[in-house]
Amino acid sequence: MMMRMSSLFLRTLREDPVDAEVPSHRLLVRAGYIRRAAPGIYTWLPLGLRVLRKIEAIIREEMDGIGAHELSFPALLPKEPYEATGRWTDYGDGIFRLQDRKGNDYLLGPTHEEMFTLVVKDLYNSYKDLPLSIYQIQTKYRDEARPRAGLLRGREFIMKDSYSFDIDDAGLEASYQRHRDAYIRIFDRLGFEYVIVKATAGAMGGSKSEEFLARAAVGEDTYVRCTHCDYAANVEAVQVRPPAPVPYDDAPAAHAELTPGTPTIDTLVAHLNQAFPRDDRPWAAADTLKNVLVMLKHPDGTREPLAIGLPGDREVDQKRLEGQLEPIEVEAMDETELRSHPTLVKGYIGPGALGEKSASEIRYLVDPRVVEGTRWVTGADIDGSHVLDLVAGRDFTPDGTIEAADVRDGDACPNCDEGTLESARGIEMGHIFQLGRLYADALDLKVLDENGKLVTVTMGSYGIGPSRAVAAIAEGTLDDIGLCWPRNVAPADVHIVAAGKDPDIFAAADRIAHELDGLGVQVLYDDRAGKISPGVKFKDAELIGVPTIVVVGKSLAEGGTVEVRDRRTGEREDVPAERVVDHLVAIVRA
Amino acid sequence: MMMRMSSLFLRTLREDPVDAEVPSHRLLVRAGYIRRAAPGIYTWLPLGLRVLRKIEAIIREEMDGIGAHELSFPALLPKEPYEATGRWTDYGDGIFRLQDRKGNDYLLGPTHEEMFTLVVKDLYNSYKDLPLSIYQIQTKYRDEARPRAGLLRGREFIMKDSYSFDIDDAGLEASYQRHRDAYIRIFDRLGFEYVIVKATAGAMGGSKSEEFLARAAVGEDTYVRCTHCDYAANVEAVQVRPPAPVPYDDAPAAHAELTPGTPTIDTLVAHLNQAFPRDDRPWAAADTLKNVLVMLKHPDGTREPLAIGLPGDREVDQKRLEGQLEPIEVEAMDETELRSHPTLVKGYIGPGALGEKSASEIRYLVDPRVVEGTRWVTGADIDGSHVLDLVAGRDFTPDGTIEAADVRDGDACPNCDEGTLESARGIEMGHIFQLGRLYADALDLKVLDENGKLVTVTMGSYGIGPSRAVAAIAEGTLDDIGLCWPRNVAPADVHIVAAGKDPDIFAAADRIAHELDGLGVQVLYDDRAGKISPGVKFKDAELIGVPTIVVVGKSLAEGGTVEVRDRRTGEREDVPAERVVDHLVAIVRA
Known part of the structure; x- marks a missing residue:
């Protein structure tokens, strides 16, 4: 259908909208693609709707192409399934809740894992029915604290969400790979630069997870990529490649030394260089082992202490730490809690007072760089004293490792021997991950296997945001004079x-x-x-x-x-x- | 894309769903088209979604064909525009209201007059921009008191709503006619029996209005049709054709008679036949003029009495009465209110005590059958007395007429001389009406005319429910063994x-x-x-x-x-x- 500008419902605007923070938002409003209806809530004008529909059509073709079946769930959902999985409360202020005239609780669906799981439970009951992939392209709602950047982070938005259902892990892996291939075809057809990054599954639970990010300076997602190979990952998902164990037969025995007034890494390093100078090289923060105490807040409200040991030149990255521990939240340990562990001496905490076999019985996890044989200066659990030549695996054994240290430009690539990591920003456009049996367990989705035994189904979850894609593609392709659409999605x-x-x-x-x-x-x-x-x-x-x-x-x-x-x-x-x-x-x- | 039943997400069910009240609901669930998610809220399974999409595509083609432009509003809407038109409160319990994390009020849009009006106000400002027709196909929400019959009366449903914007009444009439023609093409293509009935505009305000009803015994809408011509109307919209005035030169003068113990029509007619027998035919209820007192409750809460005079064989139909008076509600007059008008004698109220020039100053409207020269027996405003031979236009002059009397099978057709009316039931599938300047006034939508003067735009409103259409078409075409789709909408x-x-x-x-x-x-x-x-x-x-x-x-x-x-x-x-x-x-x- 030809569009004639003499009659098309379109007005281009000369003025930038006052609330526009990013170029795509500014231009999509000025060029008459969208209009703001409320914070984070937009009206699609004819040109915008055309772009949106083209993106949806490409997604639909590729989803149909891998044999996924389209259905459509309501947006207004009853509370009960979300209570069964705990998300009714876990979402906190992040979802819209409401009541009907009878006082029954509802929510506006932020994502539909529960509904997909229940409809399969409702209709299927045998391994013969699997594998199954089903999807919808539908309106979703999240009550974002700071809706921003137009369509990039809206409160009403469109999602294609699909789910795979398999009888076993090999099936899930195959379904995941089929979706991954389809996503690559989709993003290739959309016609803009993107990168696939390893991700953590976040609040969704689950295991293997990757994100498709549009490269964009205005993106809210930070990721790192290798300068040499094709490695890319969300900062939360970076897994440090542990160095090889170090031989320590020749290492001197650990020895405690007086280090008065050195409760910080800086004061300690200065003191070491003054009191215990080394011939080969000066002491550096990386020679020290810093032990950080935090409190884990479990979803049921209970608190548990955790000690994290990491090289003194690193900081604990709370997002990375929480990414490992979801849905547990991490808070600082307050003075009262610290005093309840009398063996811990603030500023001079060492592995001796930590670990499950210690007097304090605080779980002690260390950075993956703290491998067997590495030699550290660390607290002696006595005010004003540190231990030198403390050898991991000889003098102390942590309860495990954790990826909590910050990731920095120049860090070694976990995937190759040549490259280093550099950070970049992107817009999350798609997310695929292996949910596993999290929702199937919570909602009791089981089918009969070949032997007539009930087994829990394993699921994958795969999302793309077509409305966000409109803005992300605009953002990635616009120039000084206006929007500049790739042919496949142009209005x-x-x-x-x-x-x-x-x-x-x-x-x-x-x-x-x-x-x-x-x-x-x-x-x-x-x-x-x-x-x-x-x-x-x-x-x-x-x-x-x-x-x-x-x-x-x-x-x-x-x-x-x-x-x-x-x-x-x-x-x-x-x-x-x-x-x-x-x-x-x-x-x-x- | 071929659908293979070996892999399609489909299970047909042998058992009827327990909550199914109508055949289409039962079969759509059993055949795997839809699943209930909550009362009045449904999930579209693959087969159902196909039918829905085909209906939407037909609607879209015909709307595009008359030059309407598609856009899409959000479902989550801010309160303010609905406050400006009064509908935030007028809807009562009928809409879903909610608050965001900041405590701002929102609603789930039940219909989008306000948003359409505002977007045109936002972008257009000249008569040169008109006429304009814009539409959307979008999800809507109403918190129905009794969601029923599956998709026929849901709480989350899909609507195509379009609006026309014109500078003057002739333009509105032309836009209305274009939409009416498009609707006829749409309903013809959908392939089932429908009827176009005259309707009242209801809560929407406005003037000319027609509904497209699917003929269905399970329909919630009652309408009447002529046995002879093509007249059809909602009961609320039937306009009685007034008889010709009757010559009354030969009529005797009105005379009051004692009619003790006759406060009801039945007792009065019995008394008349006993005390004042007629030669040609016995007295009947239709010879009497019944005067009914009601209270009008205005939206601002004020109450006002109204007297309705109608032939004694008719009852006041509250829905028809309210249909004339929207948004005023009608309630019974209580004893206290009656006593505040001492000239009114319960059971013997006559026109003498009514009308704006009377002592009681109660507005007095009569049925259109009470034309000049008609002769009535009615209350004498004295306990136990009636007046006979009271001639309309000679002995009393009402303040006007009103369509409040019930409509019955066998009533004369308002449109032809041969037919009579008979009632039938249908499902409302589409509704077109001339809104006029109601919303444009409330939201101040004005444009400059040819002379540079600001004039208020006049609007038309045109709706079809594609989700309801799925059920209505199913209902109208199914047979004993299952669903039986017209070819154009079959999955x-x-x-x-x-x-x-x-x-x-x-x-x-x-x-x-x-x-x-x-x-x-x-x-x-x-x-x-x-x-x-x-x-x-x-x-x-x-x-x-x-x-x-x-x-x-x-x-x-x-x-x-x-x-x-x-x-x-x-x-x-x-x-x-x-x-x-x-x-x-x-x-x-x-």
Whole structure:
């Protein structure tokens, strides 16, 4: 259906919206794609809806292509299934809750794991019914604390969410891989730069997990990538590659030394260099073992202390730590709690007072770099004293390791021997992960196996946000003068501008528009007459960002040609008017 | 995309769902089209979603065809626009209200007049921008007191709502007519029996209004139709055709008579026949004029008395009365209120004590049948007395007429001289009406006219419920053995049943399915192997209701034929297997 700008419900705006924080938001509003209805809640105007629908269609084709079946759940959901999994409370302020006229509790679905699990439980009961993949493209709601950046973090948004159901782990792995392949095809077709990063499963639980991020400076997600290989991961998901164990046969015995007034790493390192200078190299923070005490807050409200040992040049990254411990939250240990463990001496805590076999009985986990044979300076559990030459695996044995240390640019790549990590920002566009049996256990989804025995189903979860994708693609492709859509998702294939008042110009533009329309080429036709100057029309065409712009103007009378512009490159070409339809069809179908 | 029943997410059920009140609900659940998620809230399974999408696509084509532009509003809406029009409170318990984490009020949109009005106000400002028609197909919410009949009255449902915007009444009339024509094309394409009835605009305000009803015994809407002409109207919208005035030159003067103990029409008529027998015919209730007192409750809470005069054989129909008075509600007049008008004598109230020029100053409206010259027996405003031969227009002049009397089978048709009215039931599928300037006034939607003067825009409103349509079409087309879809909305064109275990049968069925699929024919292919008998497959095919069923079974080996069944008529035809694809394509494209 040809869109004529003389009648299309569209107004481009000269002024930036006051609340726009990022370029895509500014341009999508100015170019008439979306309008704000409330914070984080948007109306899709005709051009925006076209882009959204094209993205949805690509997703749908690829999901159907891997044999997934589309269905559609309601957005208004009863409380009970979300109570069964604990998420009714776990979500805190993050979801919209409401009551019906009878006082029954409902929520606006933030994600539909429970509903998918229950519908399969409802209809299926045998291993013969599996594997199964089902999906929906549907409106979701989250009461974000700070909705921002237009469609990038909205409170009402569209999600494609799919789930796979398998009888065993090998099946889940295969379903996961099928979805991963489909996601790669989807993102390739959407036509913008993206990166697949290893991720943690977060509040969803589960194991293997990857995110598809659009590269974008305005992105809210920080990830790291290797300078050499294709490794990329969310900061939360980076797993340090432990060094090889160090031989320690020649290591001197551990010895406690007086280190008065050294409760911090800086004061300790200064003291070491003054009191115990080394010949080969000066003492550095990385030679010390820092022991950090935190309190774990379990979902049931109970608190438990945890000690984390890490090289003194590292800080505990709370997001990384919590990422390991979900749904447990991490808080600082307060003075009262510290005093309840009399063997711990603030500023001088050492492994001796930690670990489950210690007097304090505090679980003691260390950074993966603290491998057997490494030699440390650390607290002696006596005020003003440290131990030197304390050897891991000889002098102390932690209860395990944990990925809690911060990740820094220049850290070694966990995946190759040449590269180092560097951080970058992105917009989360898709997330695939292996849920495992978390929801199936909570909601009792079992099927009969080949031997007639009930077994719990294992699930995968796969999401893409088509509404966020509109903004992310816009963000990744826009330029100084406006939006600049990849062809597969542009609101039209060709934008025809009738530039001038001459009836011949309009007649030629009309003819070209109709011929293209008849050939199935999607045309946005600026047929506005009256006072609107060619300059205003050009500016609008640049702002709207259809990939190919055709200007029917003065050159028609002069040389019988029209101008074909490439919106991205700015390249212009004069094409004889009688050949331009074929020329454009070739461009569009290239 | 071919659907294979071996992998499709589908289970047909033998048992009726316990909460199913109507056949369409029962069958849509049993045949695996929908599942209940909560009262009045449903999940669309793959087959149901296909039907829904086909209906939406037909609606979209016809809306685009009249130049309407599609957009999409959020479902989660801020309170303020609905406060401006008063609907935040007017809706009472009928909408879902909620608050976000900051305590701001929101609602789940029950209908979007406010949002459409505001977006046009936001972007347009000139008569040159009009006429404009915009629409959306979107999820809506109403907290129905008694959600029932599955999709027929749900709490989360899908609506296509469009609005027209015009500068003047002639423009509105033209926009209304364009939508009306599009609706006729839509309902014709959907392929079921419907009727267009005159309607009142209801809570929406406005003037001209028509409903598209599916004929259905289970429908919630009662309407009347003429036995002779094509007149049809909602009971609320029936307008009695007033009889011609009666000459009354020869009428005797009104005379009060003692009628002791006759406070009701029955006692009065009995008394009249005993004390004042007539030669030509006995007195009947229709000879008396009954005066009914009610209280009007205005939206601001104030109460006002109203007297309604109607023939004694009629009752006041509260829905019809309220339909005239929206948004005023009607309540009975209590004893205290009656006593505050001392000139009114209960059981003997006559026109003399009523009307704005009377002592009681109660507004007095009469049934349209009470035309000039009609002669009545009515209360004399004295206990135990009535007036006879009281002539309308000579002895009393009411303040106006009102359509408050009940409508009955056998009443004269308002539209023709031959027919009478009969009542029928239907399901409201579409509603079109002229809103006028109600919302534009409330939200201050004005544009500049040709003379640079600000004028208020006039609007039309046009709705269809695609989700309700799924149930209404099912209801109108199902038969004893299952669903029976019209071809345009069926989940598939052809249902192929591989009936038997012979590999040749599956090979032939596979070939037919693939060839049809390649030709763009939508195939539901029952390729289930194993223990499922041909009988079970036939039952499923009948239940699911695809219009054409192809059975590939024993006759293949015997005579090289397959059986083509018409689901509606039950007709069966043996077709040579090698010709069946052409045969089916011809049926599907007929």
